[in-house]
Every structure is written in structure tokens, then in C-alpha cells.
Amino acid sequence: MEFLESFFGVIGDLTWGWSLVPFLVIFGLFFTVVTDFVQFRFFKRMFSVLFQKNQTGDKDSISGREALLLSVGGRVGGGNIAGVAVAITLGGPGAVFWMWAIALVGMATSLVECSLAQLYKRKDGNSFRGGAARSIVHGLGSDYRWLAYLYSVCLVASFALGFNAFQGNTVAGAVQDSLGIDRLYTGGFLAVIVAFIIYGGIKRIAKTADVVVPVMAVGYVAIALVIIVMNITHLPDVLVSIFKNAFGIQEAVSGGMGAALAQGLRRGLFSNEAGLGSAPNVAATADVPHPVTQGITQSLSVFIDTILVCSCTAFVILLGKVYVPGAENIDGVVLTQQSLVSHLGSWAQYYLTAAILLFSFSSVVYNYYLGENALTSMTSSRIAIHILRIAVVIIVFVGAAAPGATAVFFFSDPLMGILAIVNLLALIMLFPTALRLLHDYRDQLKQGVDEPVFDPAKFSDLDIDTEAWTHVSPESEKDDESVKADLAYTS
Numbered sequence: 001m002e003f004l005e006s007f008f009g010v011i012g013d014l015t016w017g018w019s020l021v022p023f024l025v026i027f028g029l030f031f032t033v034v035t036d037f038v039q040f041r042f043f044k045r046m047f048s049v050l051f052q053k054n055q056t057g058d059k060d061s062i063s064g065r066e067a068l069l070l071s072v073g074g075r076v077g078g079g080n081i082a083g084v085a086v087a088i089t090l091g092g093p094g095a096v097f098w099m100w101a102i103a104l105v106g107m108a109t110s111l112v113e114c115s116l117a118q119l120y121k122r123k124d125g126n127s128f129r130g131g132a133a134r135s136i137v138h139g140l141g142s143d144y145r146w147l148a149y150l151y152s153v154c155l156v157a158s159f160a161l162g163f164n165a166f167q168g169n170t171v172a173g174a175v176q177d178s179l180g181i182d183r184l185y186t187g188g189f190l191a192v193i194v195a196f197i198i199y200g201g202i203k204r205i206a207k208t209a210d211v212v213v214p215v216m217a218v219g220y221v222a223i224a225l226v227i228i229v230m231n232i233t234h235l236p237d238v239l240v241s242i243f244k245n246a247f248g249i250q251e252a253v254s255g256g257m258g259a260a261l262a263q264g265l266r267r268g269l270f271s272n273e274a275g276l277g278s279a280p281n282v283a284a285t286a287d288v289p290h291p292v293t294q295g296i297t298q299s300l301s302v303f304i305d306t307i308l309v310c311s312c313t314a315f316v317i318l319l320g321k322v323y324v325p326g327a328e329n330i331d332g333v334v335l336t337q338q339s340l341v342s343h344l345g346s347w348a349q350y351y352l353t354a355a356i357l358l359f360s361f362s363s364v365v366y367n368y369y370l371g372e373n374a375l376t377s378m379t380s381s382r383i384a385i386h387i388l389r390i391a392v393v394i395i396v397f398v399g400a401a402a403p404g405a406t407a408v409f410f411f412s413d414p415l416m417g418i419l420a421i422v423n424l425l426a427l428i429m430l431f432p433t434a435l436r437l438l439h440d441y442r443d444q445l446k447q448g449v450d451e452p453v454f455d456p457a458k459f460s461d462l463d464i465d466t467e468a469w470t471h472v473s474p475e476s477e478k479d480d481e482s483v484k485a486d487l488a489y490t491s
Helices: 002-034 044-051 064-075 078-091 094-119 132-140 142-179 183-198 201-230 232-246 256-272 279-283 291-318 332-344 348-376 382-401 403-409 412-446 474-490
Strands: 122-124 127-129
Touching (some): 002 256, 064 201, 078 094, 094 132, 094 256, 094 279, 142 403, 183 201, 183 382, 201 348, 279 348, 291 412, 382 403
Antiparallel strands (some): 122 127
């Protein structure tokens, strides 16, 4: 066991410690510049999906909004509550600024990877499947299938298994601390609910997220806004301290600007997952008229996760009196919880417990689907899917009931580092195709098309599942009208 821990520790150091964070930042900046700052130019369009219906009109398909909310539910988890607190503790208020910065850059990365996932998605009954693994196989060719398998194995092990154990542990710990309910009961309750949702398939998963995510996100943001209003006179000072500490003008912790930069970037990347290749698995399920449509929408998911929810936690902490710059050995959840209590009273700890329950539950369901989707890219066996579902239910229960059991999943972060590097390599190789998609989308907008529609005929050189794109493009409609007119004339 010690050998395995050391082995995965080295992998973690080589990925998260040396290469991954710079890669994600550099590639994000590259995507931003080359796409002409697409995340800012299309910012208003990000919100339009909230009011769109399924493109095909099929009631069993997943809408763009449902895919967005499922993605938000997965990205927004315990890290938005505990992780932000840890980042501020270790990096100072300046870490918040660098979280914002990496989120704005990551929005472009998310747009690129999710647009590609949409392009290469495959029809699966009344729904679609896609993601980094399928983009690698169908975008780069069968010679890279081994790379897709490596990605899929890492995704199943880290998200579906490892991270779900931690999520179960987070929920049970919060419930025990605030309500005094034994971990065993919480674990059993959580396992039953998770089993019911995941055995309903992607449609039930998406419908659950469509209800749970708005409630949890709006509720958490609302309580943070109340606290901000209560302390509005102190808000300018907090903003000044964030910017000063971010650039080393005002040192809050040892390490100064370096600590703020490192903690902010790491927390932002861990939270919004832009570039990790996880969100595209969900983005590909959406029934939308054009791949870039959902790419733009998924950029909004990054914005909601980091700019909104993470900022809420940051302001709750920095506007309170509990946070002490440079303090060590403080639990992230405890800092956020104590800060809420200092603002609103003891009842706030129960509110936070409910928020953690919803956040972690949505993450468990999201993590499971990532694992299922990755598994189906390697095998079509229904037995394998059932085994995964049973394993996830058991792991959630054990992670909640026996907190020490989570130590078994020490490989989760290192494997996530590997899958992120694989995804980034694939994105660079497929980036010219992403640019073709983006140019096609922009050209239609310039021609006055309100909602651009994807025409597979324009991309006939690519390995695309035409059954997944049954929409009639504007050009095709015009061609049909011309043919009808010619026939009428000749008759």
C-alpha cells in the first residue's frame, strides 16, 4: 500500500505540481486569444439556452438547459464551500482574484471542449453520448483508441469511484456535526436516493438536476447577497484587499503573491473543471441545433460555478470576523460555517448543512454519469453498467458511514491529473476542427440567422454520426425551396 501511495504521489506531483496548472492556464489563454475572446463576445447568448426547448421536439431527449444544470450541479460541490475557504486560508484574499481570472480564461477552454463533444456525439436511443473519449476516437482516429481508453479508465476511477466516496463523507460529516445524526443513517439514506436516480438513466438524472440545482444555487447565492447587503459598507475594503493581496502589494500570508496565485489557480481549476474533460460528457447529451450552441452554454456553467458561487463563499468569509490571515490548521467547512453563524446566527449552520447536502448529492449523480459514459466508450455490456451502479451506491454508503475508508481512494487526484493532460493534448490536436465549427457558427450569425444550425454536409470529411444531427440547415431549406420552384416552373 505504501508503494502505491508513493507511486500515485509522484504522479500527482508531476501533474498538479509541475505541469497541469501551467498547461491549463496557457492553453486557456491560447484558446481565448485565437477564438477572438469568444467567451466575452457571446456572453449574452449564454443565457438564451435557459429558454430553449429541445431542438427535435422529442420529450425524451435532453435539453440544453438540463445539460447545463446537470453540469452546474456537478461542478458546484463541497469544493465551493470548503475549498474556497482553504484557498483563502493558505493564499490570502488575493486567491479570490486569481480564481476569477482562471474562470474567465477557462470559459473559452470549456467552450472548445464542449463544442467538440457535441460535434462527435453519437445517437443512443432517444439520447446522445459523447465526451473526450469519443472525441479522441472519432476526431483523431482509431490509432488513438488507447488514449481514449486511458482517459476513460482514469475518469471512472477518479470521478465515479474516488470523488463519490469523498462526497458521501462530506455530507455525512456535515449532518453529524450540525444535526447529530449518525453517519450510518445518512449513508443509508444517501445510497437509496442515489440508487433511485442513477437507475433511472440520464433522463432521470437530468430531470433531477433541473429541479435540485436551481434551488441549491439560487438559495446559496441569495443568502450570500443578504450578507453582502448587511456588510455593504465593508465591501469596498474587502475588494481592495483582494486586489492588493493578489499582486503582492499587501501580504496577508507567507508567500505573498505567489501563494495567492497558486491557491487561486488551483482552487479555480479544481472547481470549474475547465479543461479537465469531465463536463463535455454531459454537454454532449444536449439536443441543440449547433455544437457551438452548447459550447457557449457550458461557458456559462464555469461562470456560475466560480464567478458566482465561489465568490459567494469568499465574501461570506472575508466580510466576517472569523477569518484570521495566516491562521493554520483550520477546516474549510468549519471556517465557512463559523463565518455564516457570525453573520446570521446559529441557525445558519443548519442552512449550510442543507446546502452541502444538495451540492454533494448533485455532484454524486454527476460523477456517476461521467463514469457510466466513460465505461460505455469502452464496452457496450449492460452488465458492466450495472456493476458500476452497484459499486457507486456501495462506495457512497461506505464513504459516508466509515470516514476512514476514503483513504483508500488516494489515487483520485493523480488520476484526474492524467485525464486532464490527455484531454488537453486531444484539444490541441482537434483545435483546428473547433475553429471550423466556430467560423461556421459566426458566419451564420453574420448572415442574419438568429439561431445557427449545424449542417453535417459541410463537415463530411469528419467522422460524424449523421443520425445525431437530423436538423435541416437553413442552406438545405433554401435548396429545397429552389428545387420546388424549378419543378413548378418546368411543369
